[in-house]
Amino acid sequence: MPGTPPNILVVIPLYNxxxxxxxxxxxTLQYHPQVLVVDDGSSDAGATVLAGLDVRILRHAQNRGxxxxxxxxxxxxxxxxxxxxxxxxxxxxxxxxxxxxxxTAIAEVPQAIIVGKRDFDQxxxxxxxxxxRRFSNFWLRVQTGKSLGDTQSxxxxxxxxxxxxxxxxxxxxxxxxxxxxxxxxAGVKLRDLAISVYYPPPGERVSHxxxxxxxxxxxLLNTRLTLRSITPWPHRRLVASGEVEQKISIxxxxxxxxxxxxxxxxxxxxxxxGAVGVLLGTLPLLAAHTIAILLVAGFFRLNxxxxxxxxxLCMPPLxxxxxxxxxxxxxxxxxxxxxxxxxxxxQALDRLYEWLLGSLVLAPLLAALVASVIYLMALTIRxxxxxxxxxxxxxxxxxxxxxxxxxxxxRSIGSSWQxxxxxxxxxxxxxxxxxxxxxxxxxxxxLLPSVRRKCQPYLQRRFPQAGTWASLGNRYRMCLExxxxxxxxxxVGILGPKRVAVALHGRQELLDLLAEGKGLILVNAHVGCWQxxxxxxxxxxxxxxxxxxxxxxxxxxxxxxxxxxxxxxRIIDPQGFLGGAxxxxxxxxxxxxxxxxxxxxLGEDRNGVAIEFMGGEVTLPFSAYKLASAxxxxxVALFSYKTGPDSYAxxxxxxIRVPPDLGRGSEVFVPYVREFAATLEAFCQEHPFQFFNxxxxxxxDAAE
Amino acid sequence: xxxxxxxxxxxxxxxxxEDVTPExxxxxxxxFGEGLGLDSLDAVELVVIIQKHFGVEIKDMEEGxxxxxxxxxxxxxxxxxxx
Numbered sequence: 001m002p003g004t005p006p007n008i009l010v011v012i013p014l015y016n017x018x019x020x021x022x023x024x025x026x027x028t029l030q031y032h033p034q035v036l037v038v039d040d041g042s043s044d045a046g047a048t049v050l051a052g053l054d055v056r057i058l059r060h061a062q063n064r065g066x067x068x069x070x071x072x073x074x075x076x077x078x079x080x081x082x083x084x085x086x087x088x089x090x091x092x093x094x095x096x097x098x099x100x101x102x103x104t105a106i107a108e109v110p111q112a113i114i115v116g117k118r119d120f121d122q123x124x125x126x127x128x129x130x131x132x133r134r135f136s137n138f139w140l141r142v143q144t145g146k147s148l149g150d151t152q153s154x155x156x157x158x159x160x161x162x163x164x165x166x167x168x169x170x171x172x173x174x175x176x177x178x179x180x181x182x183x184x185x186a187g188v189k190l191r192d193l194a195i196s197v198y199y200p201p202p203g204e205r206v207s208h209x210x211x212x213x214x215x216x217x218x219x220l221l222n223t224r225l226t227l228r229s230i231t232p233w234p235h236r237r238l239v240a241s242g243e244v245e246q247k248i249s250i251x252x253x254x255x256x257x258x259x260x261x262x263x264x265x266x267x268x269x270x271x272x273x274g275a276v277g278v279l280l281g282t283l284p285l286l287a288a289h290t291i292a293i294l295l296v297a298g299f300f301r302l303n304x305x306x307x308x309x310x311x312x313l314c315m316p317p318l319x320x321x322x323x324x325x326x327x328x329x330x331x332x333x334x335x336x337x338x339x340x341x342x343x344x345x346x347q348a349l350d351r352l353y354e355w356l357l358g359s360l361v362l363a364p365l366l367a368a369l370v371a372s373v374i375y376l377m378a379l380t381i382r383x384x385x386x387x388x389x390x391x392x393x394x395x396x397x398x399x400x401x402x403x404x405x406x407x408x409x410x411r412s413i414g415s416s417w418q419x420x421x422x423x424x425x426x427x428x429x430x431x432x433x434x435x436x437x438x439x440x441x442x443x444x445x446x447l448l449p450s451v452r453r454k455c456q457p458y459l460q461r462r463f464p465q466a467g468t469w470a471s472l473g474n475r476y477r478m479c480l481e482x483x484x485x486x487x488x489x490x491x492v493g494i495l496g497p498k499r500v501a502v503a504l505h506g507r508q509e510l511l512d513l514l515a516e517g518k519g520l521i522l523v524n525a526h527v528g529c530w531q532x533x534x535x536x537x538x539x540x541x542x543x544x545x546x547x548x549x550x551x552x553x554x555x556x557x558x559x560x561x562x563x564x565x566x567x568x569x570r571i572i573d574p575q576g577f578l579g580g581a582x583x584x585x586x587x588x589x590x591x592x593x594x595x596x597x598x599x600x601x602l603g604e605d606r607n608g609v610a611i612e613f614m615g616g617e618v619t620l621p622f623s624a625y626k627l628a629s630a631x632x633x634x635x636v637a638l639f640s641y642k643t644g645p646d647s648y649a650x651x652x653x654x655x656i657r658v659p660p661d662l663g664r665g666s667e668v669f670v671p672y673v674r675e676f677a678a679t680l681e682a683f684c685q686e687h688p689f690q691f692f693n694x695x696x697x698x699x700x701d702a703a704e
Numbered sequence: 705x706x707x708x709x710x711x712x713x714x715x716x717x718x719x720x721x722e723d724v725t726p727e728x729x730x731x732x733x734x735x736f737g738e739g740l741g742l743d744s745l746d747a748v749e750l751v752v753i754i755q756k757h758f759g760v761e762i763k764d765m766e767e768g769x770x771x772x773x774x775x776x777x778x779x780x781x782x783x784x785x786x787x
Binding site: 576577578579580581582583584585586589590606607623626627630631663664665 | 719720736743744745746747748749751752761762763764765768769772
């Protein structure tokens with residue numbers, strides 16, 4: 001009845017709250033004159049305490065449950081010609097002072113069910129109530145895709161005609177859950193309204209919610225409603241919403257997509273539904289795929305038909321077979337070729353494990369693939385539908401320009417997530433599993449423009465002749481080597497240092513230099529895997545001090561962090577007092593080892609000199625050479641590189657002697673820095689894909 | 705010659721500070737950054753020349769940090785060690 005002002009009856013269901021109900025009714029009457037109390041067979045004084053108040057009272061001879069009491073109230077309200085009932089509890093937890101706001105809200109959205117949302121930040125709320133509320137909200141969302149802030153609140157407004165039209169079966173507390181779900185299915189709007197709430201201290205509080213029986217009833221109800229929510233036949237609708245029922249067939253994907261698109265589903269939503277279907281369809285959920293997909297799609301309000309339809313692509317034997325083969329390869333480095341009772345029967349548990357392993361890799365990839373295909377198809381169809389007059393010619397170009405939707409913006413969490421998944425692969429499947437994942441992921445990375453920008457300054461100098469394809473190949477190899485190094489580093493942390501053998505070249509020279517007692521400066525570079533290789537220096541039996549800067553946002557972990565160990569090196573912070581200079585001098589005076597990076601300026605360090613490196617001019621730090629000059633410590637250029645799947649080498653490439661008393665100014669150090677640069681260039685000739693200084697060293701080169 | 709005067713003289717000579725005379729170095733002038741304008745590499749040199757001229761060794765940060773502030777703090781540090 002649009003136009004007519006709502007005619008509201010306040011309903012207070014009563015069961016054994018004789019102590020509080022009179023106060024509640026009195027307070028309510030101050031805000032609204034029409035009040036009905038339904039005494040649901042109270043065994044205490046019941047509604048008799050209300051004598052003298054101007055209220056309507058109905059009484060059940062026996063206790064029949066809150067749901068029945070509300071139905072009685074609805075019948076009475078309809079008979080008396082009220083358009084809405086507004087329910088509140090008799091135990092005093094609801095504030096009648098909130099009534100005026102409810103009345104306003106009803107006038108605004110007369111066809112909605114309005115549910116008072118308790119402010120749970122308040123301290124007096126019992127923890128069990130908080131949990132119950134979240135749990136109940138979750139199920140409403142699974143079953144209907146709608147979300148409400150407080151599905152367990154009893155302070156509500158119902159439009160009488162609409163609720164009378166629902167088929168409700170519950171008679172007790174669970175009624176209040178059922179009415180929301182069925183109303184949502186029928187197209188009735190659900191609205192939140194913030195209310196205040198008073199929970200009396202535990203001693204004074206009387207609740208008739210029976211922990212076991214009422215929870216059991218709720219569980220039964222949720223099971224029934226959830227099963228109903230995933231069955232495909234449509235719900236009877238009471239309120240027209242303009243949404244068209246779906247007539248979708250998996251056999252006609254384009255027709256189905258077109259129909260779905262007319263229903264205000266965007267291509268991104270369709271692609272997401274397809275991705276969910278394929279993602280879950282690939283996992284070994286053993287006969288529970290469809291239910292899982294329906295539940296997840298329901299929760300995220302994705303199109304269930306599209307999700308289930310897409311999951312049909314994962315039908316056995318193809319996709320499970322692929323997963324098992326991939327998982328098998330990740331574990332043993334070869335494919336499973338023998339199909340026999342032995343391999344498929346007796347070793348079934350192994351195959352299941354490999355299925356899981358393989359699906360963890362394959363599921364996201366297939367999901368991304370299917371999502372892209374659906375997205376592009378949907379985009380093309382929609383463009384056709386929107387511009388039918390444009391004809392075929394205009395379709396091709398705009399698809400590409402918009403093919404990067406907003407959906408892929410979660411790059412910031414993406415990388416952390418990606419790191420985590422590698423760590424998981426290492427734990428589950430060891431090195432081979434992580435490497436297998438790497439071959440795929442790196443392929444994607446090598447294509448990224450940002451990665452290209454980072455690799456090219458070096459690669460185009462190292463391989464000036466390389467064309468487009470060759471440089472893509474080089475980029476892939478470089479990223480792959482970096483990926484392997486990162487995996488190895490995590491591997492050493494997670495599975496122990498025994499996993500990697502490090503060969504040291506130049507052991508005797510190092511011992512001789514240390515014997516001089518002036519300390520030793522190791523000048524490293526961003527090559528190989530210095531962290532893994534350093535374990536080979538244990539023989540020196542001396543503390544290793546590391547000049548190292550860590551950024552707050554660093555997500556990749558150092559190997560000792562994986563193992564939960566203390567850092568085995570002493571770290572000198574280049575951002576500390578005087579750039580850590582005093583600490584470095586002290587370290588050398590004690591005859592210890594100091595390790596610095598020679599190929600990049602650190603932080604605020606301005607002590608750099610211009611040096612020729614790989615045909616261009618770069619700025620390299622010279623502090624290490626100054627330290628050597630001042631303290632007499634010898635310098636060695638020491639680089640690490642990966643030599644095999646589980647082996648590294650740490651090699652002393654060159655010793656550099658800096659004479660004492662060179663004095664002030666940077667120019668005096670140029671010859672020694674040049675020695676280092678030449679050594680590094682020689683290293684790059686030997687190991688071109690293990691140079692990981694992704695900083696553009698040549699950015700200031702005048703020739704650029 | 706007192707420690708302060710000797711310190712100022714060797715600062716200028718050993719660090720090759722140009723256009724500065726001992727008189728121009730204030731006792732409370734900051735040695736690093738603003739003030740005398742020394743940098744971290746000069747600090748390295750300073751550790752070495754203090755050992756060379758005064759025979760005083762600066763072994764770690766805890767000693768060095770409070771001493772490496774001004775000519776006054778550095779002179780006091782050296783005097784304490786020599787006493």
